[in-house]
Amino acid sequence: xxxxxxxxxxxxxFTITFHYLFPQLTMGLAxxxxxxxxxxxxxxxxxxxxSARFWARVFGINxxxxxxxGIPMEFQxxxxxxxxxxxxxxxxxxxxxxxxxxxFFLESSFLGLLLFGEKKxxxxxxxxxxxMVFLGSWASGYLIVxxxxxMQHPVGYTMGAQGEILLASFWGxxxxxxxxxxxxxxxxxxxxxxxxxxxxxxxYYLLSGEHESYGRTFVRVGVIxxxxxxxxxxFPTGDAQGRLVTEYQPATLAAMEGLFETxxxxxxxxxxxxxxxxxxxxxxxxMPEMLSMLTYRRWGAEVRGLDSFPAKDWPDGIPVVxxxxxxxxGLGTIFVAILALAGIALWRGRLYGSRALLWTLxxxxxxxxIANTAGWITAETGRQPWLIYGLMRTAAGVSxxxxxxxxWFTLIGFMGLYMVLxxxxxxxxxxxxxxxxxxxxxx
Amino acid sequence: METTWFxxxxxxxxxxxVLDGFDLGAGIIHLGVARTDAERRAVLASIGPVWDGxxxxxxxxxxxxxxxxxxxxxxxxxxxxxxLMIVLWLLILRGCAIEFRNxxxxxxxxxxxxxxxxxxxxxxxxxxxxxxxxxxxxxxxDASGWFFExxxxxxRLGADAGILDWYTILVGIAAYFALTQHxxxxxxxxxxxxxxxxxxxxxxxxxxxxxxxxLLVTWATFSIQPQVPRNFAAHPWGAVFPLxxxxxxxxxxxxxxxxxxxxxxxxxxxxxxxxMLTSVVFxxxxxxxxxxxxxxxxxxxxxxxxxxxxxxxxxxxxxxxxALASGYFVFLYRHTAGRIESGGHGSH
Numbered sequence: 001x002x003x004x005x006x007x008x009x010x011x012x013x014f015t016i017t018f019h020y021l022f023p024q025l026t027m028g029l030a031x032x033x034x035x036x037x038x039x040x041x042x043x044x045x046x047x048x049x050x051s052a053r054f055w056a057r058v059f060g061i062n063x064x065x066x067x068x069x070g071i072p073m074e075f076q077x078x079x080x081x082x083x084x085x086x087x088x089x090x091x092x093x094x095x096x097x098x099x100x101x102x103x104f105f106l107e108s109s110f111l112g113l114l115l116f117g118e119k120k121x122x123x124x125x126x127x128x129x130x131x132m133v134f135l136g137s138w139a140s141g142y143l144i145v146x147x148x149x150x151m152q153h154p155v156g157y158t159m160g161a162q163g164e165i166l167l168a169s170f171w172g173x174x175x176x177x178x179x180x181x182x183x184x185x186x187x188x189x190x191x192x193x194x195x196x197x198x199x200x201x202x203x204y205y206l207l208s209g210e211h212e213s214y215g216r217t218f219v220r221v222g223v224i225x226x227x228x229x230x231x232x233x234x235f236p237t238g239d240a241q242g243r244l245v246t247e248y249q250p251a252t253l254a255a256m257e258g259l260f261e262t263x264x265x266x267x268x269x270x271x272x273x274x275x276x277x278x279x280x281x282x283x284x285x286x287m288p289e290m291l292s293m294l295t296y297r298r299w300g301a302e303v304r305g306l307d308s309f310p311a312k313d314w315p316d317g318i319p320v321v322x323x324x325x326x327x328x329x330g331l332g333t334i335f336v337a338i339l340a341l342a343g344i345a346l347w348r349g350r351l352y353g354s355r356a357l358l359w360t361l362x363x364x365x366x367x368x369x370i371a372n373t374a375g376w377i378t379a380e381t382g383r384q385p386w387l388i389y390g391l392m393r394t395a396a397g398v399s400x401x402x403x404x405x406x407x408w409f410t411l412i413g414f415m416g417l418y419m420v421l422x423x424x425x426x427x428x429x430x431x432x433x434x435x436x437x438x439x440x441x442x443x
Numbered sequence: 444m445e446t447t448w449f450x451x452x453x454x455x456x457x458x459x460x461v462l463d464g465f466d467l468g469a470g471i472i473h474l475g476v477a478r479t480d481a482e483r484r485a486v487l488a489s490i491g492p493v494w495d496g497x498x499x500x501x502x503x504x505x506x507x508x509x510x511x512x513x514x515x516x517x518x519x520x521x522x523x524x525x526x527l528m529i530v531l532w533l534l535i536l537r538g539c540a541i542e543f544r545n546x547x548x549x550x551x552x553x554x555x556x557x558x559x560x561x562x563x564x565x566x567x568x569x570x571x572x573x574x575x576x577x578x579x580x581x582x583x584x585d586a587s588g589w590f591f592e593x594x595x596x597x598x599r600l601g602a603d604a605g606i607l608d609w610y611t612i613l614v615g616i617a618a619y620f621a622l623t624q625h626x627x628x629x630x631x632x633x634x635x636x637x638x639x640x641x642x643x644x645x646x647x648x649x650x651x652x653x654x655x656x657x658l659l660v661t662w663a664t665f666s667i668q669p670q671v672p673r674n675f676a677a678h679p680w681g682a683v684f685p686l687x688x689x690x691x692x693x694x695x696x697x698x699x700x701x702x703x704x705x706x707x708x709x710x711x712x713x714x715x716x717x718x719m720l721t722s723v724v725f726x727x728x729x730x731x732x733x734x735x736x737x738x739x740x741x742x743x744x745x746x747x748x749x750x751x752x753x754x755x756x757x758x759x760x761x762x763x764x765x766a767l768a769s770g771y772f773v774f775l776y777r778h779t780a781g782r783i784e785s786g787g788h789g790s791h
Contacts (some may be wrong), residue, residue, distance in 0.1 A: 079528065097510040
């Protein structure tokens, strides 16, 4: 049973990590395409429409991959986590079903119009299609985040006679305070990914001397949007998310920070390696009393360490939680630095000619993917050992009759299939980038 | 409220079968009726703008099932673990085949994607039929309400049945013929020339196949699932569902012989599929997953449903959501109607 549990967790972790490579780009990119379409209407400059068309093609490829890898996510609640689904399906089934009915139909219809309908719809109709694709993908994101937020911080439910969890308040579920902050944090992360990708491709065009007019637009839009989003990622969204964790998941906070001992004036760890057996942090590089300040807004405040919780309530992968959290925060800080420098250079009119900054933007392209993935790993492994925080342990949620052998079979199958998908995806996106937007001369 | 949700989800599944049924069927006949690259692109163009949206009905029905009948979703999805995963892989492969066939115009790869598209479509039709067969036949639920079925055991009915036995394979083949006919009628409706003629020929023979298999499946269903004859005896008005199916099939066989009756034939096929599916769900009601071990372990709409409050709230947003979705669909289908030239480009 233990092996099966590990495999079911790996199964979900692998498929969702791969899946989220695509929506994190499309949600952010939907906003940037809307920005380009709006600029086209406001300025009357066809350049922005051609830019939007190029990004809509990249969007379309990513969206298709997001859909085909998203379908297995919806299935796995039932196939691999059947006891969880039987107990909680009446609650989280609401948000998942709403996603299907409200957003999938909307997105699949309007994306077709965005990609193929520009001639028939005219400029305003096409702008409207881009607005609907944006709304659909952002609503979809909210309903998924609300589902996860309920597992992090269950609200709006009552317990039934047989231990099933019953929905008691629809609006409580939908307006879970955890969901609101987690959504803001997730979406600004998504805008960061899209901004870096846009800026990186712009930088590539400028460095290679091809499609230079587009390169300038992409770099400009990417840097400005990315700077706003990466600041919002630290404050207020990241800060608020951290304080929710402090209040409702104190053991998770201790694991994230590598804080083994409860102490007043707790330090903020910049670097160090947690040793869970000896319950200490090796080679620590710390900022004294900073953690107390960030969490409780007081230098001397006491922060609970892992020692104040029984070991059975610790997240079972403390190093994973600790490192993923530090990778996320470290990269988030680097993003602000890179984009602030690029923003100043843009302001002073030097960015397009600065090879060092353009190379930095180009090479930074994978970093937001790593940061967003690390953020989700922090949230989901940090929630352990709970599947629904405080209500259901992960071991109690698994499908009782699906053996480890069958889980191995499908996990290997997904790994093989997703490898093929990944290669095909890179091939297609590579072709789009090499082909580039339409030449400026054409109508 | 449970019965309402049973009907609404059955309706969503019927819509899914009718809509995705024609693009799966187009995939089944793809290699046979479309010989040249231009013809193959015409078949793909006929489903191009809509297949993705059609598939969304499966997801939406799955999601609705999850929140309205979490007990059924949990037991069914984990019990049918392997076939569901295989269905997922086939859906992924098929989607990729359609997209990559369109994106990479390569004389080397195009025939490869054609084979993947057609093979995955055919297997999906058989698997969906077999899945329906499993729900009718019943599954080996135990006292705790769980089961796990391997893909096959000894191909006989009984307590250690697999997903595939003689009955479910029979239903799978029936689904294969029904969707072949449905897809052929769609391609005939949307294309012209030689391609249309070949599709009409396929529709003619698959229509007779569907008729024979419908009779066989009906006989087998009445003899292995006692709830079905009980329901039809207790509520004779339920005969409208099989009559819809019979009328639909008769309509297909009659219309497909006439020139210029492509739309009538296709709509008759829609009626046939909807009639078959509603007959089945009427026959098994109130079971949603009967137990072949002990009838008392069966999942019904009462012991597998969510709490009353959730079902009531869900009804409000479901009606709004489906009304919006239907609006998009009508718009999308009106926007893309009309015959496709064998040059292979749709009207979009």
